[in-house]
Amino acid sequence: MNNLIDNALKFTPAGGQVTVRLRAEHEHVIFAVRDSGPGIPEADLPQIFERFFRGDRSHSHEGERRGTGLGLSICQAVVQAHGGDIAVETQAGRGATFIVRIPLAPVLVDRGEAAVNDGNAALASKPTDTA
Numbered sequence: 001m002n003n004l005i006d007n008a009l010k011f012t013p014a015g016g017q018v019t020v021r022l023r024a025e026h027e028h029v030i031f032a033v034r035d036s037g038p039g040i041p042e043a044d045l046p047q048i049f050e051r052f053f054r055g056d057r058s059h060s061h062e063g064e065r066r067g068t069g070l071g072l073s074i075c076q077a078v079v080q081a082h083g084g085d086i087a088v089e090t091q092a093g094r095g096a097t098f099i100v101r102i103p104l105a106p107v108l109v110d111r112g113e114a115a116v117n118d119g120n121a122a123l124a125s126k127p128t129d130t131a
Contacts, residue, residue, distance in 0.1 A: 001031060001033075001100075003071040003072070003074065003075050004031075004033040004075060004098045004100070005018070005020060005033055006071075007033075007035075007071065007072075007098075008033045008034070008035035008037070008096075008098075009035075011035060011037035011038065011096075012035045012036055012037045012095075013036075013037065016035065016036040016037060016095075017035070017036045018033065018034070018035050018036070019032075019033070019034040019035075020032070020033050020034075021034075024104065027103055027104050028084070028101050028102060028103055028104060029101070029102050029103075029104060030099065030100070030101055031099075031100040031102075032097055032098065032099045032100070033097065033098050034095060034096070034097040035095045035096055035097075036094070036095045037095050037096065038092070038093060038095075039090040039091050039092045039093055039094055039095055039096050040088065040090040040096050041092065042092070045088070045090070048072055048088065049072050049073055049075075049076045049086070050073060051069065051070055051073040052068065052069040052070065052073075054067065054068075054069040075100075079100050079102060082102050082103070083102065083103045084100060084101050084102035084103060085100075085101050086098065086099070086100045086101075087099050
């Protein structure tokens, strides 16, 4: 989450907007980060989740510290390790939206402990027994 929000802030110009949404949908948690930055060039899309890929340099802010190109590949690996998927929707000049879908914990799904209010998810937790 941190990396996706950080990227959105980094690539959104002053006066732009970053929107973060979290909701439960059926048996998944959906986390989405939308920015109003320049978007991702179509030619870069096939590589954005590859390690060390840093995209079109013309969109970087002058004087801003550039990343290593590992952030999105790490995000994808973590999401996939949790049985989820990550996707991006983008339009040149209109920003990008990264969407993460992760399955809810089986215990929460089985017991119906995920509550959804106005599209926001609140997950109940159950105390664990300690020996």
